[in-house]
Amino acid sequence: MALPENFLSKSLARVQPSATIAVTQKARDLKAQGRDVIGLGAGEPDFDTPDNVKAAAIEAINRGETKYTAVDGIPELKEAIAAKFKRENGLDYSVDECFVAPGGKPIIYNAMMATLNPGDEVVIPTPYWVSYPDIVLLAGGEPKFAQTTIETSFKLTPDALEAAITPKTKWLIFNSPSNPSGAAYSRDELKKLTDVLMKHPHVWVLTDDMYEHLVYDDFEFVTPVQVEPGLEDRTLTMNGVSKAYAMTGWRIGYCAGPKELIGAMRKLQSQSTSNPTSISQWAAVEALNGTQDFIPKNAAVFKGRRDLVVSMLNQATGIECPTPEGAFYVYPSCRGLIGKKTEDGKVIDSDEAFATALLEQEGVAVVHGEAFGLSPFFRISYATSTEALEDACARIQRFCASLK
Numbered sequence: 001m002a003l004p005e006n007f008l009s010k011s012l013a014r015v016q017p018s019a020t021i022a023v024t025q026k027a028r029d030l031k032a033q034g035r036d037v038i039g040l041g042a043g044e045p046d047f048d049t050p051d052n053v054k055a056a057a058i059e060a061i062n063r064g065e066t067k068y069t070a071v072d073g074i075p076e077l078k079e080a081i082a083a084k085f086k087r088e089n090g091l092d093y094s095v096d097e098c099f100v101a102p103g104g105k106p107i108i109y110n111a112m113m114a115t116l117n118p119g120d121e122v123v124i125p126t127p128y129w130v131s132y133p134d135i136v137l138l139a140g141g142e143p144k145f146a147q148t149t150i151e152t153s154f155k156l157t158p159d160a161l162e163a164a165i166t167p168k169t170k171w172l173i174f175n176s177p178s179n180p181s182g183a184a185y186s187r188d189e190l191k192k193l194t195d196v197l198m199k200h201p202h203v204w205v206l207t208d209d210m211y212e213h214l215v216y217d218d219f220e221f222v223t224p225v226q227v228e229p230g231l232e233d234r235t236l237t238m239n240g241v242s243k244a245y246a247m248t249g250w251r252i253g254y255c256a257g258p259k260e261l262i263g264a265m266r267k268l269q270s271q272s273t274s275n276p277t278s279i280s281q282w283a284a285v286e287a288l289n290g291t292q293d294f295i296p297k298n299a300a301v302f303k304g305r306r307d308l309v310v311s312m313l314n315q316a317t318g319i320e321c322p323t324p325e326g327a328f329y330v331y332p333s334c335r336g337l338i339g340k341k342t343e344d345g346k347v348i349d350s351d352e353a354f355a356t357a358l359l360e361q362e363g364v365a366v367v368h369g370e371a372f373g374l375s376p377f378f379r380i381s382y383a384t385s386t387e388a389l390e391d392a393c394a395r396i397q398r399f400c401a402s403l404k
C-alpha cells in the first residue's frame, strides 16, 4: 500500500540513499542471479576482528555488562580514548571532552544536528564521503563544495578553502586519509590549510580521522589540532574502531572536542540512540588499550593490494590512477574513455555509464565518481582478496580495451 500523501518528512526528501550501498546491493542481486560478479564497492576491511577484541566482548557478556551505560560511553572507554589521543596524536583531552557513539557516522550526525540552523553552510571538499552532504542536508544546513583536482592529488588547496568560506560557514568537514580518494595530507599541506582557518575564527572543524591507521610508505598521519593547537577550541576530532580494527559491525565511533559541544551531542544522543552497545564498548576498550599488532600487519596487506591495483589500472587503456597515501580506496580517472562506445553500441558519456557498462559486461562493481561529487572518476575499494583484485583489474583492462 502506498503511504499517504505528505506522510514522509520534508527533511528526508532532501537526502539521497547511499550510492555505495546501492552498488553493493546491485552486485549482490546479480550474484544471486548466478552472475560471476566481483564487488569492489564496499568500504569495509575483509579481515576478521582481532581475537583479543572478540575475547573481551565475550568476557563482558559473561560478567553481565549487558545493561544501559552512560549515554556518552563507559568511563573505561572514555579513558582509553583520552589515552589514545595522547599516545598517538599528542593531544591532551580530558575524559569529559571525549564522547562515544554507535559508529563514526552518528558522531557526524550528532555534531551536525546539534549545531546547524537553516542557512548555515558546511564546507565539504570534493570528492567527499557520500554521507557528508546528506547528513548536513538532513540537519537543515547547506553543503558548500570545495573542488579538488587530480592535479593536486585530490587535496584541497588553501585558495579553494579560502574561496569556499563565507560569513555563513559554520563547519569544514575534513577527511584524511580520504574516502573515496585515499589522499592524505602531510604536515606541511595541512599547515597551509590550518593557516587559512586561523584567519576565520567563526569556522569550526570536524576532522574525520577514521582511516588514520591505514597509511603506507612511512607516511606520517597528522590531525588538524596537532598541526595547529590554536584550533583546539573549535575542532571536533573524530575517529573510530570500524576501519582500524576491522570492527564495522560493532558500531563504535568516538570523538573529542570542546566540553559544551560534547554536552550538546550528549543531550541529542540521550533522546535518540542512548548509549552505544555495552558489549561493543568493552570490545573497543580492548581494541584501544590492548596489543596494536593487528594494525601494521593489516596495513602491510593493504599496501600490497594498493600497489597491485594502481599498477594494473595504469596499464588499462584510457585510465589514469594516482597512488594514494592511505585508506583502502583508489580513485582513477576514466576521462580517456568518455565518448567511446561498448561493443553493443552503448555510449560511455559519464562515469556512471562507465560503471554500469563495466558491471554488465565484465561483472565488476565499482562506484561512479558522481556519487562522490567529482567526475569523471570511479572508486575502487581494495578491501578484498588479492586474487579477486587481480581478476577484477584484468577484467577492467579487457573492458577498456574493448571500447571503441
Ligand SMILES: Cc1ncc(COP(=O)(O)O)c(C=O)c1O
Residues within 6 Å of the ligand: 043, 102, 103, 104, 105, 106, 129, 175, 178, 179, 208, 210, 240, 241, 242, 248, 251, 252, 253
Ligand atoms: C570517511 C568515513 N567516515 C566515517 C565512516 C563511518 O564509520 P562507521 O562505520 O564507524 O559509522 C566511514 C565509513 O565508511 C567513512 O568512510
